[in-house]
Amino acid sequence: MGRFAQRSDIFIDEDTLRDEYTPEPDELVEREEEMDEYEEALQPTVNGSQPRHIFVYGETGVGKTVATRMILSELEEDQQHFSGVSIRVVWLNCKDLTSYLAAGHLVNKFREDGQYISTTGYPRGTVHQMLWEHLNELPESHILFVLDEVDSLGTDDELLYQLPRANSNGKVTETKVGIIGISNDFTYRENLSPRVQSSLCEHEIHFAPYDAPQLQAILEPRASKAFANDVLENDVLPLAAAFAGQDTGSARHALNILYKAGSIARRTDASQVTEDHVRKAADLVERGIIEDELRALPAQSHLLLYVLTVLASNDETPARRTRIYEVYETAANRCGTTVKAPRTVHNRLSQLSLKGFLKVNEVNEGINGGKHYDYGLDVDPDIVMDALETDNRLSDLV
Ligand SMILES: Nc1ncnc2c1ncn2[C@@H]1O[C@H](COP(=O)(O)OP(=O)(O)O)[C@@H](O)[C@H]1O
Ligand SMILES: [Mg+2]
Incomplete structure (x- = not known):
């Protein structure tokens, strides 16, 4: 036997979980209000x-x-x-x-x-x-x-x-x-x-993000077409919907978790898709989403994330902005990019924390002291490094 053999015990039609699949009109659920608004907005044209x-x-x-x-x-x-x-x-x-x-x-x-x-x-x-x-x-x-x-x-x-x-x-x-x-x-x-x-x-x-019950209602018709009868354990759909609901409220996210859970089940020759498959799938999908978000950031932000990763591996985080700036300056010189002013770098740090990639602490320095800000990574450093490897402007560093 070769590596590949056709398997169909888990999926009947996995394409219905993909983005390109066009739902039947009765499969578009939970968007009645938005469709009514659309109708109203298009009435002058009609x-x-x-x-x-x-x-x-x-x-x-x-x-x-x-x-x-x-x-x-x-x-x-x-x-x-x-x-x-x-x-x-x-x-x-x-x-x-x-x-x-x-x-x-x-x-x-x-x-x-x-x-x-x-x-x-x-x-x-x-x-x-x-x-x-x-x-x-x-x-x-x-x-x-x-x-x-x-x-x-x-x-x-x-x-x-x-x-x-x-x-x-x-x-x-x-x-x-x-x-x-x-x-x-x-x-x-x-x-x-x-x-x-x-x-x-x-x-x-x-269009607001979906909550978990809405996501479950979206998953149900798609799942019943995609999977063979009785292969989904009872809590698989609610759990996939809950993960996506907590995190992004995106139907694409929920569908991706479900697809990934099914493909893990298939790869491991399981006879059913279990909650455990969904948990593993949710982790993988979340990791993928974070990596995509990280990749989309501009080069200067990549450089700062690199700096924070280095500081973290030296046990120097949370680190003060002045310390971050020192390491940043060296790194920017090494990869030949412009060294931005401290103020610009500080702004970028606070943007990165707003986006959830860094965590920030405001530290008060006693009665007479002022205050300063400490930053540390708020994402897995491995994910950061994987994402940064694709930025060839940083290839001298990572
Ligand atoms: N209300 C819904 N009912 C059924 N499927 C939906 C619904 N909302 C989103 N989807 C599915 O989720 C995926 C992402 O939807 P899409 O319209 O591409 O999102 P957006 O354009 O907002 O990024 C597609 O596979 C789509 O079919
Ligand atoms: Mg779109």
């Missing part, structure tokens, strides 16, 4: 009026993408009964795109293979002009642009300024344009310039 731009926000994994897909596919389905209104939906995931690249991708949504433009080949104004031309040629009366993960576009908001105003600025006269922006980042909206905020966020829909 009536043939100017669409209201919609801004959807909430943490990752709380159903923003799936709910949006679902409501828009109902809209596309129902429009056969509308008179005088036809709606096209164009979906763009903005992950890894800049405002400029996103505009190029939008142009290509209206072009056939062979006619695609190079998304970096034209000045920005020309790309926007091409987009307006396509929009003016559309047979549909309305177009809805979904910009998913719109926070990836960062601070360059030229597209987000132009697109919602395409009609009112007279660039697009032949079709009515609506934008649905979806953001994983709470702070993104506040950081948009006021000119963009007011136009892009006419109607806001907030």
Whole structure:
């Protein structure tokens, strides 16, 4: 026998636990209110009026993408009964795109293979002009642009300024344009310039994190498709839901725990998925999430985490900011990055503690003394080192 053999005793269809799986309409649970809000926000479009731009926000994994897909596919389905209104939906995931690249991708949504433009080949104004031309040629009366993960576009908001105003600025006269922006980042909206905020966020829909009972309700239909009959011990779903509920409130997180628990059971030839499998899975998934968050931090934060890891291994934590700065200076010089001023480094330390990577103590130095701050790691140093290994700017250190 080789290493691989097909096994099917645990899973029947593990794909239903994956992100790419599209739930059936009756499998979207616990989001009735948000779907009602969506319906209300889309009503002007349905009536043939100017669409209201919609801004959807909430943490990752709380159903923003799936709910949006679902409501828009109902809209596309129902429009056969509308008179005088036809709606096209164009979906763009903005992950890894800049405002400029996103505009190029939008142009290509209206072009056939062979006619695609190079998304970096034209000045920005020309790309926007091409987009307006396509929009003016559309047979549909309305177009809805979904910009998913719109926070990836960062601070360059030229597209987000132009697109919602395409009609009112007279660039697009032949079709009515609506934008649905979806953001994983709470702070993104506040950081948009006021000119963009007011136009892009006419109607806001907030998706809150799920609690454990909601997560359990989401897991149930998926689990009954994914697993063979009777392989889940009774408390597996509540436990997976509880772990994800306490930690992130993300359905993606809960589904990942369940999938991982199933695959541990399969790998160890267990006949059932047990609570113990769920506990192991929850640890692994949490570790993965922390690693991803750590990797996403900027280089200067990586450097500081490295410094704290070194201090921890020398039993020097919690360490005072002045001591951290000394080690930081040496490390920054060794890997050839700019040495930031103490003040900047202090700010970064407090940001890292707000994000939960460091813990901070305020220490009072007796009656006449002032106070100072001590910092230590608040995550497993092994996880930090694993995450930092992928930052090649630090390759001289780790
Ligand atoms: N209310 C829900 N009912 C059923 N499945 C859900 C629900 N919310 C989220 N999911 C599932 O959880 C995963 C993450 O949801 P997604 O919409 O991608 O989250 P977001 O876009 O907010 O990051 C997907 O697999 C999705 O099908
Ligand atoms: Mg999403």
